[in-house]
Amino acid sequence: MPRVDFFIVDIRQLRYFIGVVEAGSFTKAAATLNVAQSALSLHVRQLEEGFGTQLLVRDRTGVSVTASGDKLLERARVILREIQLTEAELTNSVAAPSGEVTIGIPSGAARVLSGPLLESVRSELPRISLKMIEGMTGPLEEWMSAGRFNLAVLYRTAESVGQMTVLAREEFCLVVPPGQAPFEDSIRLADLHAFPLAVPMRNNNVRRSVADVVAQHGCVLDVRFEVDSLSTIINIVMEGKAYSILTPSAIQKEASQGQVRTVKIIDPVITRSVVLAVNPKDERSPAVSAVRKLIPKVVRTLIEGKHWSATVPDRV
Amino acid sequence: MPRVDFFIVDIRQLRYFIGVVEAGSFTKAAATLNVAQSALSLHVRQLEEGFGTQLLVRDRTGVSVTASGDKLLERARVILREIQLTEAELTNSVAAPSGEVTIGIPSGAARVLSGPLLESVRSELPRISLKMIEGMTGPLEEWMSAGRFNLAVLYRTAESVGQMTVLAREEFCLVVPPGQAPFEDSIRLADLHAFPLAVPMRNNNVRRSVADVVAQHGCVLDVRFEVDSLSTIINIVMEGKAYSILTPSAIQKEASQGQVRTVKIIDPVITRSVVLAVNPKDERSPAVSAVRKLIPKVVRTLIEGKHWSATVPDRV
């Protein structure tokens, strides 16, 4: 329906008006502003009709400004400067993002990732305060769904990870106490039943991932300890009381120091993806966006520096 | 063609954004601003995409503002206040016009009009400085055509006066020295040849107006003096050296003081219009417009107060 409302100055009209005054003619201003002369004529006319006063004196040599026009010129410059400052301020906010970003991260991935990530954010995004919440993946999934974090590092075994970014791919392996069998580089899934296991509890992502594959292959496991504490599980293995099935990120440090050994599981290889999820509400936040872009870089650096036994996904 | 240009904030978008933030939800703002909720959603989205940052956090209870949004809110309020002040300042300029207005006025009309007009402008339009330029009508016509004045009081004998305003109608009369014949109230055009005349020079409007009518009626006049100075002509008549043919406005004062007498010319009556012309370039000037509206009032007051022997034109 026809919009019958009171006159409101439009930014474009002000820009055209300033352009015309500065050029001294509509025709010159048209060339400068890259707009048709007729469009300038019409818009300035609309300003004059809106204000109810003449802003320009027109003659064959061009235009000059009236007293009212002079007032408007001054005011228009102030307004456009304010808009320019506004755009600069908000754009700078994008260029140098600041504020708090919260990220949930599983205990396993946190063991290789949390330190380097905090360091990277501190050095490359100094105005961002990264709050990292470590936890077992079950609760993390729930909390992320509840919107508790801006970002979350999660695990997925399916090929499809929706809109999440794949950070890395890991392979589950048998974690062996030092000096104990097996001494080969790899072990078949069907042979795992020979080793007593300390594993996370039933609803744990890791537990379910492995259990699904074992069941699919008609195998069984000898679960002796169910503990929802990664460090406790690792201690049990280090003390020779049991074995475990984990991904390399969980025991990267202990393995590199000879406190445990890892033996590759084959037939089949059990893999999973480490993914980065973003809360849809925060997708357009410049701070969240900046951290989101930084994490893959940190992961790549860790993997390529042999600080994390995982593979980087192919980029498409 | 597609307009591919960089992002420029639009006033409407700022108004919508402020409205949404203040309402706390798009839906409530839609009711308040009388705009569809979807339009608000789209416009705020465009602001976010333009700035490259998220301005609002949306959830099921409505919206809250981000840090960037808070900055924009503050800035937008400043911008809209500037625009509001601009509109108020320029609108006030219309309501209380100010500045200089120039008016050309013939010597004849100036004699009855200039004083009262200057007084009226001073009292009713105190912020306007009226510059009055008096002259013979020939040069005045030229100067008005050249754009020297904003306004001009001119004479016309034709019925059609184009876009000019008719201020008054006057009848030419014989100006008689005191104590000399004729002593009747009127004289026929055919009998004017008996009186030696002091009149303006050939290219003068008055001279041409009367000469045309005299020629049309096959009469002749006894022109003894040709002087392009109204006061000189009047002095010649007052001293009894000659008669003249003028309009009442020219000798209103002298006639009222008995220094000259006026005798109506009939068969035919010779009339002319006193008109007000406006320079088209200045038509939209509030100051010129205000003076333009004031002059007819001053004229009407003079005529109705018997300070000017003329008739007010019928209003249609």
Place this chain on the structure above:
DNA sequence: CTTTATCTATCTCGAAACGAGATGGCAGGC
């Protein structure tokens, strides 16, 4: 006096923008 050049105002038309209304998706409350 005629022609040329320059400038503004107006008109037409196709493209873009705008907003209303409808609809779908999501989440919380009952």
Place this chain on the structure above:
DNA sequence: GCCTGCCATCTCGTTTCGAGATAGATAAAG
């Protein structure tokens, strides 16, 4: 499971915009 409230998206009719053409006015040049 249904209802309510809110936001995002889509469709369509209307409005606005600007390009290009053209007319009118005026001063300068020939």
